[in-house]
Amino acid sequence: MDFPQKADVVVIGGGVMGASTAYHLAARGQKNVLLLEKEEFFGQGATGRCAGGVRYQFATQVNVRLSLASLPMLERFEDEIGQAIDYRKCGYLFLLSDPNDLVAFQNNRIMQNRLGVATEWWSGDEIRRRLSMMRLEDVQGGTFNAQDGLVDPNSVVMGYISAGQRLGVKAFTGVEVTGIQVQSGMVKAVDTRDGKISTPLVVNAAGPWAGLVGKMAGVDIPITPVRRQMLTTTPLPEIPADFPFVIDFAQSLYFHREGEGLLTGMSNPYEKPGLDQSIDLDWELVHLAAATARLPLLENAGLASHWAGLYEVTPDAHPIFGKTPVEGFIVCAGFSGHGFMHGPVTGKIISEIILDGQSHSVDVSMLDLRRFEEGRLIQEYNVV
Numbered sequence: 001m002d003f004p005q006k007a008d009v010v011v012i013g014g015g016v017m018g019a020s021t022a023y024h025l026a027a028r029g030q031k032n033v034l035l036l037e038k039e040e041f042f043g044q045g046a047t048g049r050c051a052g053g054v055r056y057q058f059a060t061q062v063n064v065r066l067s068l069a070s071l072p073m074l075e076r077f078e079d080e081i082g083q084a085i086d087y088r089k090c091g092y093l094f095l096l097s098d099p100n101d102l103v104a105f106q107n108n109r110i111m112q113n114r115l116g117v118a119t120e121w122w123s124g125d126e127i128r129r130r131l132s133m134m135r136l137e138d139v140q141g142g143t144f145n146a147q148d149g150l151v152d153p154n155s156v157v158m159g160y161i162s163a164g165q166r167l168g169v170k171a172f173t174g175v176e177v178t179g180i181q182v183q184s185g186m187v188k189a190v191d192t193r194d195g196k197i198s199t200p201l202v203v204n205a206a207g208p209w210a211g212l213v214g215k216m217a218g219v220d221i222p223i224t225p226v227r228r229q230m231l232t233t234t235p236l237p238e239i240p241a242d243f244p245f246v247i248d249f250a251q252s253l254y255f256h257r258e259g260e261g262l263l264t265g266m267s268n269p270y271e272k273p274g275l276d277q278s279i280d281l282d283w284e285l286v287h288l289a290a291a292t293a294r295l296p297l298l299e300n301a302g303l304a305s306h307w308a309g310l311y312e313v314t315p316d317a318h319p320i321f322g323k324t325p326v327e328g329f330i331v332c333a334g335f336s337g338h339g340f341m342h343g344p345v346t347g348k349i350i351s352e353i354i355l356d357g358q359s360h361s362v363d364v365s366m367l368d369l370r371r372f373e374e375g376r377l378i379q380e381y382n383v384v
């Protein structure tokens with residue numbers, strides 16, 4: 001494919017947000033959409049390194065509404081986009097041992113139920129009965145939603161890219177955007193090592209790198225990259241087929257079935273912001289000690305693989321959607337470690353903001369960039 005010198009829309013970043021945005025723009029009839037990814041393959045950023053969890057259980061109405069719109073799109077994905085994505089509804093179970101978390105999650109459950117999400121409250125005894133292979137003496141209760149589950153992230157990215165290409169999207173890997181040309185407050189072009197591309201419209205879907213891409217256009221986007229890591233084990237036949245996605249909320253420690261073994265991760269609360277994606281082996285030992293204390297049979301397992309990726313953290317743990325002070329420069333990033341699941345509806349929302357001036361699918365007007373300078377932050381409590 002010849003390298004283009006002009007585009008009507010340039011989408012920066014070939015993760016789930018960029019892929020979904022490019023597809024949804026093309027599906028609405030937008031011509032000359034160009035998707036640029038700096039790595040050799042699509043989906044190698046946060047999306048390809050994520051745990052693949054999809055859930056309705058959030059603490060704010062807007063996040064629940066994003067899930068209510070996005071998860072059904074994942075259910076229909078194979079029919080609509082033509083790609084199998086291995087949606088497994090194993091349910092998410094939040095284990096709660098801190099009294100403050102108990103109150104917060106009880107309130108969240110009431111809010112979720114009001115919005116039509118069937119999250120259940122389980123007592124500590126009920127949880128111990130169902131997860132007899134775990135050590136849960138201190139767990140006082142928890143929330144469970146059977147509709148939450150797991151999806152394969154790479155299939156979602158490649159599904160959207162292939163479907164977008166069939167509709168005319170030009171998608172390139174190995175092309176890093178190195179600059180954004182702005183004149184009189186308007187986007188004019190993006191610079192790459194392969195040449196300049198003139199365009200009036202740029203979507204910043206650069207995930208953990210979105211703050212850096214913002215700087216190229218002279219826009220301050222408060223997104224901080226923070227390393228998170230996880231590992232998978234060799235087969236553990238003792239883990240039942242219906243083992244849910246279990247999250248020990250107080251420790252930010254989680255487990256779910258992955259193939260014949262388990263995937264487990266734990267967020268390091270002391271991790272310093274930065275773009276380092278190497279594995280912190282000291283933290284892995286802390287994580288494994290905590291994981292084995294909860295699930296002793298992990299002692300029988302070997303390490304199958306481990307990796308690190310980057311959360312894209314905003315000050316209120318909510319994403320940033322829409323316009324910026326530079327005309328034609330749109331942001332779609334900052335999902336703070338739980339964005340994969342909202343990728344489908346996000347692409348639709350960004351296509352609506354570009355083509356219709358506002359989003360109809362979900363009202364995300366409160367998640368604009370200006371909320372930070374205007375002090376309109378909406379804190380999400382349910383961050384793992």
Ligand SMILES: Cc1cc2nc3c(=O)[nH]c(=O)nc-3n(C[C@H](O)[C@H](O)[C@H](O)COP(=O)(O)OP(=O)(O)OC[C@H]3O[C@@H](n4cnc5c(N)ncnc54)[C@H](O)[C@@H]3O)c2cc1C
Nearest residue numbers: 013015017038045046047050051053177207309339340341
């Ligand atoms: C360890 C871990 C576990 C997670 N678990 C979950 C989970 O269970 N469920 C969930 O919903 N979410 C989870 N997340 C969060 C989720 O991965 C992200 O919110 C989501 O993938 C963000 O997608 P994105 O497209 O914005 O970013 P990315 O997938 O990072 O895509 C951005 C892309 O932009 C490219 N790029 C950057 N700069 C440039 C440039 N200058 N030029 C060209 N390309 C550029 C990058 O290479 C990258 O591919 C997890 C994240 C991590 C790190």
